[in-house]
Amino acid sequence: MTLSVRIIPCLDVTDGRVVKGVNFTDLVDAGDPVEMAALYNTEGADELTFLDISASVAGRETTLDVVRRTAEQVFIPLTVGGGIRSVEDVDRLLRAGADKVSINTSALARPQLIAEIADRFGSQVLVLSVDARRARTDSGFEVTTHGGRQSAGVDALAWVEQACALGVGEILLNSMDADGTRAGYDIGMITAVRAVSKVPLIASGGAGSLEDFSAALDAGADALLAASVFHFGVHRIGDVKRYLGTHNYPVRAVAVR
Amino acid sequence: MIAILDYGSGNLRSAERAFATAGNDVVVTSDRTIALEAQGLVVPGVGAFAACMSGLNGVDGAAIVRERLAKERPTLGICIGMQIMFSHGTEHSDTAPHAGVGVWDGTVSQLAAPILPHMGWNTVDVDLDSILFKGIEAESFYFVHSYAAKSAVGEMQAWSTHGERFLAAVEDGYMSATQFHPEKSGAAGLALIKNWVGSL
Numbered sequence: 001m002t003l004s005v006r007i008i009p010c011l012d013v014t015d016g017r018v019v020k021g022v023n024f025t026d027l028v029d030a031g032d033p034v035e036m037a038a039l040y041n042t043e044g045a046d047e048l049t050f051l052d053i054s055a056s057v058a059g060r061e062t063t064l065d066v067v068r069r070t071a072e073q074v075f076i077p078l079t080v081g082g083g084i085r086s087v088e089d090v091d092r093l094l095r096a097g098a099d100k101v102s103i104n105t106s107a108l109a110r111p112q113l114i115a116e117i118a119d120r121f122g123s124q125v126l127v128l129s130v131d132a133r134r135a136r137t138d139s140g141f142e143v144t145t146h147g148g149r150q151s152a153g154v155d156a157l158a159w160v161e162q163a164c165a166l167g168v169g170e171i172l173l174n175s176m177d178a179d180g181t182r183a184g185y186d187i188g189m190i191t192a193v194r195a196v197s198k199v200p201l202i203a204s205g206g207a208g209s210l211e212d213f214s215a216a217l218d219a220g221a222d223a224l225l226a227a228s229v230f231h232f233g234v235h236r237i238g239d240v241k242r243y244l245g246t247h248n249y250p251v252r253a254v255a256v257r
Numbered sequence: 258m259i260a261i262l263d264y265g266s267g268n269l270r271s272a273e274r275a276f277a278t279a280g281n282d283v284v285v286t287s288d289r290t291i292a293l294e295a296q297g298l299v300v301p302g303v304g305a306f307a308a309c310m311s312g313l314n315g316v317d318g319a320a321i322v323r324e325r326l327a328k329e330r331p332t333l334g335i336c337i338g339m340q341i342m343f344s345h346g347t348e349h350s351d352t353a354p355h356a357g358v359g360v361w362d363g364t365v366s367q368l369a370a371p372i373l374p375h376m377g378w379n380t381v382d383v384d385l386d387s388i389l390f391k392g393i394e395a396e397s398f399y400f401v402h403s404y405a406a407k408s409a410v411g412e413m414q415a416w417s418t419h420g421e422r423f424l425a426a427v428e429d430g431y432m433s434a435t436q437f438h439p440e441k442s443g444a445a446g447l448a449l450i451k452n453w454v455g456s457l
Binding site for chain 2: 071253
């Protein structure tokens with residue numbers, strides 16, 4: 001009886017469509033998030049994450065519809081992040097069918113939002129997304145905003161500790177230095193954050209080779225999020241799970257039915 | 258017809274869709290008569306023990322569950338919906354534990370594990386006589402919780418481990434319960450739902 005490591009593909013969605021390059025030959029429409037969610041489910045994804053990068057109110061409404069349609073067809077956990085600023089925003093997403101929400105900028109602007117969401121819905125719905133990079137702060141890691149371009153003026157480890165005390169149920173740690181490089185997760189950052197948090201830790205940013213996934217687990221990650229390596233078919237989810245399983249990491253086998 | 262009890266606890270859409278996909282007429286309701294008369298009643302739940310008990314009492318849910326069991330009508334608790342069937346829960350209680358429905362004697366307490374919540378897919382150690390797990394004994398199921406029951410109750414127990422051993426599922430006559438979320442456990446979860454519905 002061992003908890004499996006989770007493999008989580010992340011889809012960037014705007015105005016109801018998947019953006020960033022997606023290169024899947026067996027999809028009728030590579031831009032449909034519901035279709036991609038269903039395919040990743042079939043391939044053995046342990047959870048799904050949608051990141052809503054819509055700039056408009058109308059775009060966010062469309063995301064609610066995407067969440068609704070996904071939840072009707074795909075029976076694995078779904079996390080939705082992007083643009084969540086209030087308890088009401090969380091309520092709308094959960095009612096549409098999301099199981100968890102991830103918050104980032106709005107929590108930096110007003111940390112008490114973490115406690116408000118946790119008190120209302122429980123810590124288990126709340127993922128803190130931390131966009132961090134190496135910097136000359138106390139811990140050597142700082143929080144960034146605007147996709148890693150600006151410093152938030154906050155030490156990353158201090159922020160994780162504060163957020164855990166306020167009630168987040170999980171940490172999604174995005175390395176802005178490693179993001180998109182496919183040169184490997186930031187192992188030092190994962191190790192440092194693991195040491196100060198007792199909630200599950202999802203590593204994100206930099207996944208390239210199969211060895212990168214196991215290195216992040218060795219550093220203390222409980223779950224592994226990746227986008228481009230899955231979207232471009234560099235690895236199928238099954239490849240990652242087979243590799244990890246062969247190297248004695250606990251993975252959920254997906255039975256053929 | 259399957260009734261999913263709506264007592265203000267979280268998102269019921271997934272449960273509704275999963276039970277419908279497993280091939281049933283499903284209604285989400287807080288109506289006492291419908292909940293009492295349904296062929297099967299599902300008590301889902303997301304949130305803290307005391308808050309869920311408060312919500313359950315708001316729709317007379319504890320009495321509905323007891324009356325159903327007295328009338329031999331199947332009832333299924335999921336996650337917190339399993340935990341509140343016990344007599345006591347210690348979540349967020351600084352002094353005395355909170356009172357549950359009390360179908361089973363026992364206390365639901367925090368898991369002794371380095372990382373909480375227990376979040377993700379775990380396997381279960383299943384009694385071979387199980388109805389719920391028939392054909393899916395070796396599958397993984399999706400858990401999200403920090404508290405659990407740790408002593409055996411009922412006729413059939415399934416166990417899992419996170420830091421320590423805990424009850425992952427129980428079958429006890431007309432009362433069944435799972436600590437994990439079958440409605441979020443993919444094909445294995447749908448198979449478990451079908452097994453339960455098939456037993457009604």
